Amino acid sequence: MDKILSLKQKAVSIRKRTLQMICDAKHGHTGGSLSCVDILVTLYFEILRYDPANPKDPGRDRFIMSKGHSAESYYCVLAEAGFFARDILNTYGKFNSPLAGHPVIKVPGVELNSGSLGHGLSVGTGMALAGKMDHKEYKVWVLMGDGEQAEGSVMEAVMAASHYKLDNLVAIIDRNRLQISGDTEMIMKLDSLAERYGAFGWHTQETDGNNIEELIQIFRSMPVVPGIPHLIIANTTKGKGISFIENQAGWHHKVPTPEQLEEALKELDLQMENLSSDAT
Ligand SMILES: Cc1ncc(C[n+]2csc(CCOP(=O)(O)OP(=O)(O)O)c2C)c(N)n1
Ligand SMILES: [Mg+2]
Incomplete structure (x- = not known):
């Protein structure tokens, strides 16, 4: 089967399972879990090198x-990915x-x-x-939130990673554009993110973070x-995939x-059906 189609199908089933889990447990972070599904699916099923039977393999991508x-x-x-049942x-x-x-x-x-x-990039730098x-x-590879950028420790890691010339480090x-209580631009303005990282010596790029084809390429x-x-x-939609959840801080x-x-x-389910009919 077409690789991209199978990744898109995986993303839909992971969104379904995620919502089911949150509903059953009666707690969870619905919006942010849904926004990053395509990033996670692309990394784990197309990019990262790992062996689920040997999760601590010294050569694995982190x-x-x-x-x-x-x-x-x-x-x-x-x-x-097979790390557990x-x-x-x-x-x-x-x-x-x-x-x-x-x-x-x-x-x-x-x-x-x-x-x-605010800690992931520091550990990733190490x-x-x-x-x-x-x-x-x-x-x-380190996946951070945009609201998370307000943590000062992130910028310390940005400085250190550049100092140590870490071209084996990718921050995503x-x-x-939302954090816990609303619009990031209202709470702590971020629109100069690329310039800020660039000023510290990083290479920066933007992409559609809900587009698997673009994610694979970048x-x-x-x-x-x-x-x-x-x-x-990675520009994403918080709550991606569900009309009444998308872009709602609540x-x-x-x-x-x-x-x-x-x-x-x-x-x-409708998205899954549309994917199958597009493929035929
Ligand atoms: C140090 C710290 N302060 C506060 C929180 C509470 N908190 C949990 S999620 C969140 C908002 C994060 O927003 P963002 O990084 O944009 O995540 P996303 O939109 O992807 O859910 C906050 C403040 C926390 N987890 N850690
Ligand atoms: Mg956010």
Whole structure:
């Protein structure tokens, strides 16, 4: 089957599973989990080199989910990639489950305990520096939120990564233009993100973060410039895929009611049908 089609289908089924999990557990970060699905699917099923049977393989590419509150779609992708059984997703948020509201390293495939925003890029910088020192070929990918950019520690990492010439480090910003309480431009203006990273010596590019074809192209091209770290500003829609969730700050951590879940699953089923009919 066509590779792009199969990735798009995966993205739809991961959105379905994500919503189901959040509804069952009665908690979760709906908007941000949905905005980054296409980024996660493209990375895990087209770009990253890893062996789910050997998650600590020293040669693996590293992926850090710095916006750890988007744990639900991340868990679905890790299960789909084979790091753990899909059934474990049913335990999300329950007592004794390894799958808590924010990811921890006891979950196979998770590289960093995250959720306290602003730390992923620093740890990723350390991993990328270690890779250079050990003459390893792996790349380090860090996914951050746009609201997360307000954390000062992010800019310290930006400075260090440039100083150490870490061209094996790729930062991705899920630029959905919303954070927990509203529009990023109202709360902490970010529209000079590319210039800011550029001023610190990073190579920067923008893309449509919900377009799998574009994501493949830009991710495959990394590193475009040797000797400097790379930033991809991935423009996304928070709540992507569900009409009544898209672009609503209130859906940051709102949980769908069973009726809303049914409505959402219908929309996603329709998207799946459209994908299949486009293919025929
Ligand atoms: C250090 C820290 N401060 C506050 C929070 C609470 N918090 C959780 S999500 C969030 C908003 C994040 O917005 P953004 O980075 O834009 O994420 P997304 O839109 O992708 O959900 C905040 C403030 C946190 N997790 N960590
Ligand atoms: Mg955001």
